[in-house]
Amino acid sequence: MxxxxxxxxxxxxxxxxxxxxxxxxxxxxxxxxxxxxxxxxxxxxxxxxxxxxxxxxxxxxxxxxxxxxxxxxxxxxxxxxxxxxxxxxxxxxxxxxxxxxxxxxxxxxxxxxxxxxxxxxxxxxxxxxxxxxxxxxxxxxxxxxxxxxxxxxxxxxxxxxxxxxxxxxxxxxxxxxEPKAATQITAALAPYLLTWTDVRVSYDGQRIDPQTQIQAEEEEDLSFEYEDQTHPFHIRLIHWRTGTERTIALCDAASAPVESLDVAAEHADFSYTAYVLWEPMPLHRNEIPLVTLGGDTPLAPLLRTAREWIGARLEERRRRQRRQLVERWIEEGVYPYPRRPEGDQARAEQATFDLVATSINRHITGDRTKKRLTLSLLQNSLRHNPDEMVDILENVLSLSGDDVSHLHGLLQQTSLSNIIRASSIVTSRLQFLTALEHLVFDVETSGVVKERDHLHKILERELWVFGEEFNMMRSSEIGLTRVLEHHRRAIGWDPTPDGPVRAVDGGTRRVDLMLSAESHEHDRVRHLVIELKAPAVDADRDQANQVDDYMQAVLKEPRFANVETTWDFYLVVRSVKDRLKPSVRQANKPEGLYSEPTQFEHASVRVWVRTWSEILHEAKQRLEFVRKGIAHNPSLEQALAYLRHRHGDLLPDQLRQPTAVPTPRSEAAHNPAV
Missing domain, CATH: 3.30.565.10 (Histidine kinase-like ATPase, C-terminal domain)
Known part of the structure; x- marks a missing residue:
């Protein structure tokens, strides 16, 4: 029929x-x-x-x-x-x-x-x-x-x-x-098959047997608050031996799944299924989209509580595995760090190394020599190229997409890598300041370091020396007309000047460096114009007046006016001659201030004579709190090695080779004159 x-x-x-x-x-x-x-x-x-x-x-x-x-x-x-x-x-x-x-x-x-x-x-x-x-x-x-x-x-x-x-x-x-299909089916049926052991399910010729795939289990009675009531539920976490299964199964009280959430992006270094058992779950089977949209449903606090518990369990397991793995590497003699690090930076670096190395452990294979080499390469990448480390590992170890994504997540979520990155920056800067001090004050060195060929170009790459707030607008030695162009661009005007800018005497002038920063707090634009002198040159009135001419060009040029702007002109020298000192040490004025005209209506214009010792001291003070934290005091050899590595193409021939570096003899290197 x-x-x-x-x-x-x-x-x-x-x-x-x-x-x-x-x-x-x-x-x-x-x-x-x-x-x-x-x-x-x-x-x-x-x-x-x-x-x-x-x-x-x-x-x-x-x-x-x-x-x-x-x-x-x-x-x-x-x-x-x-x-x-x-x-x-x-x-x-x-x-x-x-x-x-x-x-x-x-x-x-x-x-x-x-x-x-x-x-x-x-x-x-x-x-x-x-x-x-x-x-x-x-x-x-x-x-x-x-x-x-x-x-x-x-x-x-x-x-x-x-x-x-x-x-x-x-x-x-x-x-x-795909192998993942059997894994998904195993995860979905696990509570049922573990309870009803007489049931046999096969998939594509193979028995689904969750017992053989389970590495560990954890469970606990929990509760969540919703509408001023406490709702108890049970959670069971199964850790799988293999696979990439990461799922939260929402079940009724008898472990029958109602819905499942694929949480592949969460805790990607584990394969697990968390079974959330709540008796009223079938009544809420269609509310998952509401949770995503922030709707009012009891599933929201339920899932939040469950996820916090899952995260805590997995993090504890992760820490335990890391400790065991690091101990094994130490016993094998392949671990590149001492057992007990000294100093905050060393502890931060080593902790991040452990975090990353243990996460990619399955790629650290081979005999003792190969393991030691891989771990040493990882240490070097973390220490010197933390921002590029994931790319380096991806190319060297042929990491999968999941591993790459996981490593990016680790380094974004942990502050340790940021500590290392900051420490690396501070270490490099301290080395540079030590080297710069040597270039400026050592008798033999200062004689070969030229203003235009060396000092200007090196400082273009290290402008933080003058203050973190500045960003260099163009390369060194630009004319006053280009200064105007950059000024107009900074304040949002058409940058194209309608004619050249000339100095007071009618001639053209070039400035060494121009830096600019916008102060949003007071709606002002700040410019810093720097005139560098070779280390062998000491400041006299002639040099100060040269910079004062730059300032006068700004004062008399109406195209620089009518905007809230601060102009600071720096003459930077090794020392100040006696006859100039009274002009930069005036009563009731900051030390170093040479000229500050008051006739400019909208702008503040100042001329300063600054010594390298003052600038270096201020830069070191900015780094001092971090320097103490990482306990780094670079030697001269370390500092010059950094300078050759970073600025070798700009150094005089005498300073490019370690053997050519003269021994510091000048008292000025340790007690520079002001």
Whole structure:
């Protein structure tokens, strides 16, 4: 006897509910259907088309089957499944999974044609075989055929269901052939199979046995607050031996999954499934999108509490594994650090090294020599190139995309790498200041260091010496007309001047360095114009007046006016001659201030005579608090080595080789004159 049943739902709704691109979830729904029918044996068979692709999928079980009466009811409507009436199966009293009446629709994710062949005891105890068929082009219409089935010749009840799905040519089906598919199915079925040990499920010829895949388990009773009430729930965390499974399964109190969250980006160094068991969970199965959007649902505090607990457990496990791994490296003699680091910077660097090295441990392979080399390369990358370390490791170790993403996340989330980066910067700067002091004050060195060829160009790369707030606008030695151009650009005007800017005497002038910074706090633009003199030159009135000419050019030039601007002109020299000292040490004025005209309406213009000893002292003071923290006091050899490495192309020939560096003899190097 055959008839046709029309599903009471629109084709678009059926398409939506079938989740046609989620092949693994579709297989799981069919397996759960079998388990809800009290099956003790479920086999998922994948028939291949040649050597690649999937020709047919078959899910067969020995459950109680589908009676003709149930078939006509179940395949006629969506939702309101009879499983909602009770929470357990009829015969074995096992927990029910399906409660929404949608599992059969998932079949269309696996085949364009579907056939259900089920044998069950009818209401009159007669064994009946029911065949239910449909196809993708008429997915709301089901052809149902029933006929008596022969009684089994053995003690077997003879009941069961076989679902056959074929005819779909879709790339997403290939996910069923990936190793990850079996891992996902294992994770989803684990609580059920661990509880009901007589149930056997196989997938593509292999038994699903979560017990063999479990590395560790943790569980705890927790609670969350919602609408001034305390709601208890239970959480069970299973750590898998292999795979990349990272899922939070939302379950009812009997561990039957209601929904699952893929949390692949969270704790990517572990494979785990967290089962959140909460009795009312089935009533909230559709609220996951609301959590994402910040909606008012109890799932939000529930998931927040669960995630905090999961994170704490995994972090403790991570710390434990790191300690064990580092101890093993120390015993093998391949660990590149001492057992107990000294100093804050050393501790920060070593802690970050442990964090990164243990995270990529599976790439640190080979014999003792290879391990030592890999760990040493990692140490060097972390110490000298923390910003580029992930790229270096990716190229050297051929890291996977997951590993690269994980390392980026580690270095972004931990402050330790930032400490190392800051310490590296401070160390380099201290070395530079020591070297600069040598260049400026040593008798023999200062004689070969030229203003234009060496000092200007080196300082262009190290402008922090004059203050962190400045950014150099252009290269050294630009004319006053270009100064105007940069000034206009800084204040948001058209930068193109309508004519040249000339000094007071009508000639042109060039400045060594121009720095600029915008002060948002007071709506002002600040410019710093620096005139450098060679280390052998001491400041006299002639040099001070040269800089004063720059200032006068700004004073008399209306194109520089009518904007809130601060102009500071620095003459930077090794020392100040006696006859100039009274002009830079005036009563009630800051030391070093040479000139400060008051006739400029909108701008503040000042001329300073600054000595290298003052500038170096101020720069060192800015670094002092960090220097104390990392306990770094660079030697002259270290400082000059840094200078050769960073600025070797700009140094005089006499300073490019270590053997050519003269021994400091000048008292000025230690007590520079002011």
């Amino acid at each position: 055959a008839d046709h049943v029309l599903l009471e739902a629109g084709d678009d709704l059926v398409r939506q509910l079938s989740h046609e691109r989620e092949a693994v979830k579709a297989v799981l729904e069919l397996v759960w259907n079998s388990l809800d029918a009290d099956a003790t044996k479920v086999d998922v068979t994948i028939e291949r088309s040649g050597t690649t692709g999937i020709d047919k999928i078959v899910v067969a079980d020995n459950g109680d089957g589908i009676t003709p009466e149930k078939a006509r009811t179940a395949f006629k409507q969506v939702g309101n499944s009879d499983k909602r009436v009770g929470g357990t199966t009829g015969r074995l009293q096992r927990p029910l999974h399906g409660k929404a009446g949608r599992g059969r629709l998932r079949a269309f994710a696996l085949g364009d044609a579907t056939r259900w062949t089920s044998t069950a005891r009818a209401v009159d105890d007669q064994l009946m075989r029911t065949t239910i068929e449909s196809e993708i082009s008429r997915r709301t219409t089901w052809r149902i055929d029933t006929q008596p089935a022969p009684e089994p010749e053995t003690d077997s009840p003879g009941t069961g269901t076989k679902v056959e799905l074929w005819g779909k040519q879709a790339s997403h089906l290939n996910k069923l052939l």
